[in-house]
Amino acid sequence: MIRDSVFQRGWGTVLDILYPRCCVLCYERIAGDGLHFCAGCERRLNVLMSEPACPRCGHSIGPYGLQNGSCRACRARRPRVDRLVRVGPYRAMLTSLVRAFKYGGRDELDHLLGERLADAIESTAWSDSVDALVCVPTHWSHSIGRRYYAPKVLTRTTSRLTGIPTAPVLRRVAGGPHQLQVPRSQRRINVRGKFDLVPGARVAGARLCLVDDVSTIGATLNECARVLKAAGATAVYGAVIAKVDTAHRGHLAKV
Numbered sequence: 001m002i003r004d005s006v007f008q009r010g011w012g013t014v015l016d017i018l019y020p021r022c023c024v025l026c027y028e029r030i031a032g033d034g035l036h037f038c039a040g041c042e043r044r045l046n047v048l049m050s051e052p053a054c055p056r057c058g059h060s061i062g063p064y065g066l067q068n069g070s071c072r073a074c075r076a077r078r079p080r081v082d083r084l085v086r087v088g089p090y091r092a093m094l095t096s097l098v099r100a101f102k103y104g105g106r107d108e109l110d111h112l113l114g115e116r117l118a119d120a121i122e123s124t125a126w127s128d129s130v131d132a133l134v135c136v137p138t139h140w141s142h143s144i145g146r147r148y149y150a151p152k153v154l155t156r157t158t159s160r161l162t163g164i165p166t167a168p169v170l171r172r173v174a175g176g177p178h179q180l181q182v183p184r185s186q187r188r189i190n191v192r193g194k195f196d197l198v199p200g201a202r203v204a205g206a207r208l209c210l211v212d213d214v215s216t217i218g219a220t221l222n223e224c225a226r227v228l229k230a231a232g233a234t235a236v237y238g239a240v241i242a243k244v245d246t247a248h249r250g251h252l253a254k255v
């Protein structure tokens, strides 16, 4: 046993010399088991993730930004998703991480992001009541040329870490332009009717949590919630890595 741990430590050192570990954000060399970030990036990421958010829609909020549990943005829109938790705002290093995972082929980030999402879900008051995680599905035409579909990988990892099972009860029945390719004013119309229950799926009485990587104005999550609730789901929550704040939409132009 002792010999094993000595051997493992020695082998770990050899690996560190051959393949030095780097911060996943700035590529600075790091030393230490289980670390993903250098001290500076870890600190900045933690600051970003600790920014307060509306528990109803996930928008960043300032002091006194909530009234009866809702912020100004969701009081105006009344989202169909009952609660939305995010890891952080779609800004700075969270944007880099999501883009690397989603478009950069860095599928090894799934555990790191899944851990943060699992922590975010478990920090909510509703997590214990969730029966299953439901991945926001994509259309096959949107998967062409991609090795993996980020929200699906994320849902699987988050399920393993939280112990909440997954339920593939939703499907996307129509393709069309991606949400980021249409003007903001058209996004609700763009996703309307694009999702349906998987044939034979039953969600009556279920409390479900939709999982996606990024939520912009929430149109996709709300359309999925509409379909699930029309089929009898009792509650539909949402969990995303990053939520786009209205004041920071400019970032999307680069995505």
Ligand SMILES: [Zn+2]
Binding pocket: 023, 024, 025, 026, 027, 028, 037, 038, 039, 040, 041, 042
């Ligand atoms: Zn770093």
Ligand SMILES: [Zn+2]
Binding pocket: 054, 055, 056, 057, 058, 059, 070, 071, 072, 073, 074, 075
């Ligand atoms: Zn809100």
